[in-house]
Amino acid sequence: xxxxxxxxxxxxxxxxxxxxxxxxxxxxxxxxxxxxxxxxxxxxxxxxxxxxxxxxxxxxxxxxxxxxxxxxxxxxxxxxxxxxxxxxxxxxxxxxxxxxxxxxxxxxxxxxxxxxxxxxxxxxxxxxxxxxxxxxxxxxxxxxxxxxxxxxxxxxxxxxxxxxxxxxxxxxxxxxxxxxxxxxxxxxxxxxxxxxxxxxxxxxxxxxxxxxxxxxxxxxxxxxxxxxxxxxxxxxxxxxxxxxxxxxxxxxxxxxxxxxxxxxxxxxxxxxxxxxxxxxxxxxxxxxxxxxxxxxxxxxxxxxxxxxxxxxxxxxxxxxxxxxxxxxxxxxxxxxxxxxxxxxxxxxxxxxx
Numbered sequence: 001x002x003x004x005x006x007x008x009x010x011x012x013x014x015x016x017x018x019x020x021x022x023x024x025x026x027x028x029x030x031x032x033x034x035x036x037x038x039x040x041x042x043x044x045x046x047x048x049x050x051x052x053x054x055x056x057x058x059x060x061x062x063x064x065x066x067x068x069x070x071x072x073x074x075x076x077x078x079x080x081x082x083x084x085x086x087x088x089x090x091x092x093x094x095x096x097x098x099x100x101x102x103x104x105x106x107x108x109x110x111x112x113x114x115x116x117x118x119x120x121x122x123x124x125x126x127x128x129x130x131x132x133x134x135x136x137x138x139x140x141x142x143x144x145x146x147x148x149x150x151x152x153x154x155x156x157x158x159x160x161x162x163x164x165x166x167x168x169x170x171x172x173x174x175x176x177x178x179x180x181x182x183x184x185x186x187x188x189x190x191x192x193x194x195x196x197x198x199x200x201x202x203x204x205x206x207x208x209x210x211x212x213x214x215x216x217x218x219x220x221x222x223x224x225x226x227x228x229x230x231x232x233x234x235x236x237x238x239x240x241x242x243x244x245x246x247x248x249x250x251x252x253x254x255x256x257x258x259x260x261x262x263x264x265x266x267x268x269x270x271x272x273x274x275x276x277x278x279x280x281x282x283x284x285x286x287x288x289x290x291x292x293x294x295x296x297x298x299x300x301x302x303x304x305x306x307x308x309x310x311x312x313x314x315x316x317x318x319x320x321x322x323x324x325x326x327x328x329x330x331x332x333x334x335x336x337x338x339x340x341x342x343x344x345x346x347x348x349x350x351x352x353x
Contacts, residue, residue, distance in 0.1 A: 011039040015035075067126075082095070124318060140276070167234065179219075209242060233288055245287060267296045270294065
């Protein structure tokens, strides 16, 4: 293993430092760092550290004031790859790595890397300059509803940003969407797994849990918006636990006969999360941090349901919070009228709503 860190911009442009296997290096503006960038006032005393072993090279940011960025993304820790660009303060670095095994290293450490072609929305969000406006509305369910315009930020882009905090799980009805499961997402996992295979294929939404790192799911979210076909769940629960919970939520009986509760479709779930009793919604949201879903009557907007603390996370990504009450243009939007939420489907277990 051999790592070369080169300064490519800033006061010490051209300077190179070499790390060997099981070596480490700290970078900052003070003598507490091993690689000292004295004249970079935007650097912290010890801004970031590199550590290498027989499999790869890792970056750690010990809470620097202005952040460390790899390929445009703010990071606290990540695995580096050959050619990655690092920014700290006013200084840019490029790392050259020989003899690493990044796939093996990620498997063994759980530490991932930052893609070289990072989406510009993700770059802006980690740099706290996304500048997307949203509104806040309290719900009868004791949840808080955050609403924004998809013209400013598409649902898939929002899901990418939220995935920085919590793993993303998607429920999608491909029949309503009229499209096949994209390549790269594996075999379909039917939500209504209690049905026989033919019935499940005909009637059941599928689960993408968790959403793949390759972003093959993004067209499903954006193209499914406005078609009552897609729900995005953000949860730290183990996948098996989340899937089991959601299947329990959707499976029930009506008049002693098997039935499907349509929480997997936005036209049912959105009004439930808005208007249903807190006790009912609390059970539904067990282990779920937030839910991204459409309102059928407002397809030009996205809706993010979570707790009151979610606003702090949005603001840290650079979302623009609402103006103070009384400011012109801040009148609340009336939520669309809905039928009684959570009503089970009639007929057999393969019926919808």
